């Protein structure tokens with residue numbers, strides 16, 4: 001019963017939403033190539049200068065290295081724990097199963113500020129020095145959920161008898177893993193890992209509570225925007241962060257073929273919010 | 282006398298070593314007794330059906346034979362060898378799963394060739410045998426498709442081919458047609474029988490699970506009627522249908538037409554009853570009853586009448602619509618009728634096992 005006018009109306013609404021989401025991103029990406037230090041539209045000239053500048057800055061390099069390390073570590077932990085948890089929830093019916101599932105999902109619904117504060121008090125209480133590993137622990141709280149969700153969704157969509165079918169056809173445990181379990185789960189694992197990495201790479205809120213004096217790349221961006229320093233360099237960094245988060249998310253989407261993956265706002269839109277919010281200061 | 286004739290028609294279990302043999306097999310899940318002391322012997326090449334209502338232990342029995350479950354008690358033998366403790370991959374048995382369980386990332390040919398590949402059969406021979414079996418299940422040329430690109434009936438055939446290509450000693454099928462619609466299901470029943478006859482010379486034994494009594498009666502060489510984890514009766518379709526040993530079998534295989542006469546229980550099949558207008562005569566006859574038609578169900582080819590008996594209880598009568606129209610049939614509601622049957626069609630049954638069980 002869809003009429004021509006509703007179709008046009010919906011089309012316009014969709015375009016408006018996409019523009020709302022992407023225009024700020026495109027703007028900040030354009031500013032990264034602006035030859036002037038004053039942010040005004042249209043940009044006054046085209047240059048790669050700010051990328052060189054950013055790359056030569058030891059502080060930028062240090063925070064980039066930290067962000068990459070944290071992202072990789074959090075992703076690795078998420079892959080192991082998330083997969084194990086999904087397998088347990090899928091395979092076994094045990095007392096408190098629903099509760100465990102809820103507790104696993106909770107961190108993603110909980111505001112980052114709560115997670116961050118809770119972790120911070122916990123580390124204080126336990127006398128744990130803030131280090132790279134406290135950041136990793138903070139990020140793991142939501143990265144685990146991403147992998148858990150992806151793997152569980154894949155398991156639920158697969159026939160529960162696949163493993164039995166393989167064994168039935170003469171395959172032992174290793175052959176079944178290699179030819180059935182791994183191929184069926186691998187794309188879900190890669191997608192979950194990429195999403196987890198993208199989330200970790202641009203996380204700000206939990207990080208501020210678990211990083212102490214350390215600076216990850218998003219924190220570096222935030223600090224500089226707040227102080228109104230080196231804005232062109234920051235734009236160049238934001239450009240890179242957007243690519244590093246958008247690309248894995250896109251690949252992950254392709255791999256899982258579904259759009260309903262639970263996450264805390266897309267990584268890219270958060271980067272944009274942080275960057276444009278500062279640009280107006 | 283008649284019973285003995287039928288026993289002779291049964292494939293020669295006991296003379297040869299049976300292909301499948303279960304001795305006192307019991308399996309529990311917590312408090313639930315899924316299989317409660319089952320004894321079975323299935324001969325080589327036989328089409329044997331496990332028939333019973335949902336939850337009666339058919340699937341569990343099949344899974345015990347496949348090796349997915351271990352029995353708490355009892356022994357499972359394949360071709361005379363005790364396999365009770367062996368894992369699925371070292372039993373010469375293949376399963377067709379109810380949801381087919383095709384590997385989604387593999388093509389049809391890779392799915393079908395999986396068992397051969399696992400056993401190290403070379404690529405060349407694998408190709409030949411896969412092509413050959415795809416012809417048997419009438420899916421030639423679909424080898425490169427992925428399972429998602431197939432219809433339900435085609436997936437069913439792939440699942441069958443994937444199991445048959447290995448020439449297992451025993452093929453297990455758990456409600457393989459359950460997911461198909463009625464028309465396709467009837468076609469596949471015939472198709473499955475054709476395939477079974479085609480592979481019988483290789484000696485593949487079919488063990489088939491269904492809750493559909495018609496399917497069991499039309500397809501099986503012999504069948505076992507399951508109830509609450511136990512076997513109520515084993516026999517040929519004709520024997521089980523015509524001479525149910527107890528009230529449960531009589532009720533589950535066919536309609537439960539139960540008559541009580543002088544402390545004994547009998548059952549009469551609905552199509553064996555002749556129904557005429559009540560003339561008031563022959564009321565003392567053991568093989569007759571009078572009553573009033575309570576319900577009429579017109580089913581096109583035949584009509585089912587439910588008759589309330591004057592002596593209490595009810596009988597279901599089925600009549601072909603030979604010369605009856607639907608309106609005539611439906612008009613019969615409320616009419617008084619005389620029901621008669623031949624003495625040999627009133628089969629005495631033992632009371633249902635549950636009653637026995639309670640008295641213990």
Ligand SMILES: Nc1ncnc2c1ncn2[C@@H]1O[C@H](COP(=O)(O)OP(=O)(O)O)[C@@H](O)[C@H]1O
Pocket residue numbers: 310313314315316333334335336337338339340341342
């Ligand atoms: N894995 C299991 N865990 C617990 N109970 C089970 C399991 N499998 C089967 N059962 C129970 O065992 C009984 C027999 O089940 P099943 O063999 O599946 O029956 P059928 O195939 O005849 O429907 C049922 O009561 C069922 O609930």
Ligand SMILES: [Mg+2]
Pocket residue numbers: 336339340341
């Ligand atoms: Mg079942």
